[in-house]
Amino acid sequence: MSGGTELGRQAKKYMDRGDLVPDEVTIAMVRDRLAEDDARDGFLLDGFPRNVPQAETLKKILAEWDARLDIVLELVVDEDEVVRRLSGRRTCERCGRIWHVDFDDKQDDICDECGGHLFQRDDDKEEVVRHRLEVYQEQTAPLVQFYADERILVGIDATGPVEEVTHRALAALRPLER
Ligand SMILES: Nc1ncnc2c1ncn2[C@@H]1O[C@H](COP(=O)(O)OP(=O)(O)O)[C@@H](O)[C@H]1O
Structure with missing residues (x-):
């Protein structure tokens, strides 16, 4: 923001x-x-x-x-994986590029793209991520039923690497191509 x-x-x-x-x-x-x-x-x-x-x-x-x-995609992934993805996320303060401590093996806090300094978002701290998951369960999860009732919900397995999830998401959108 x-x-x-x-x-x-x-x-x-x-x-x-x-x-x-x-x-x-x-x-x-x-x-x-x-x-x-x-x-x-x-x-x-x-x-x-x-x-x-x-x-x-x-x-x-x-x-x-x-x-x-036309369509609502639900990216389905278990909570431990969400915590792992978010709590390991680092953001470059200069160019905004996102890195991951494990997935990109990012051990220092320097952006390899622009040399800027990496920081962890306040809401990516593990305890805040766990709170975000509670908020999700309470307030956002009811939308799954809401859009299922509207007959536009498609669930996608969001485990695995970015390229695979992207592939599944694009496949779900393909019938809407015009
Ligand atoms: N639709 C929304 N309604 C209310 N708050 C929102 C909404 N979208 C984003 N936010 C606020 O922005 C924060 C970060 O958004 P989020 O989508 O989780 O970021 P990112 O996709 O970068 O992880 C949320 O925790 C919430 O405070």
């Missing part, structure tokens, strides 16, 4: 703790972004919606534009 705006500072407070940012903030951001020209022929949302009220509101926003979601 960039910028020193009051809204940005407010949002960061929630994010650092691993809580969801209030719906009025995220919904306004998503509504504004979807209203831009390049979203008219299609868009991909990552991390939104994250609770049922957001999903209900998204449905109404899209309906106002005679649009609807």
Whole structure:
């Protein structure tokens, strides 16, 4: 999250703790972004919606534009793997590139791409990741049933390397190609 705006500072407070940012903030951001020209022929949302009220509101926003979601991908992976992936993630403060302590065998804290310094996001600390998983179970997991009821949910096995998961995700999207 960039910028020193009051809204940005407010949002960061929630994010650092691993809580969801209030719906009025995220919904306004998503509504504004979807209203831009390049979203008219299609868009991909990552991390939104994250609770049922957001999903209900998204449905109404899209309906106002005679649009609807075509597909929802659920990336299924067990909690230990989520903790391993997030707690080992390091971010370059200069170029934003993401490294992983184990998967990239990253033992120092220097970005091999630009020489910048790597840091760990507050919400990638293990105890905060565990809290994010609780928030997921409470608030986000109900969306699986929500979108199953809408008949647009597709579950994907998200274990294994990035290339394999990408391959499975693209295969699930292929029927929508036009
Ligand atoms: N739809 C959303 N509703 C509320 N808060 C959100 C939403 N998406 C992201 N956030 C906030 O941003 C934080 C980081 O988002 P996340 O998608 O987990 O990041 P990343 O994909 O980089 O791991 C979340 O923990 C939450 O505080």
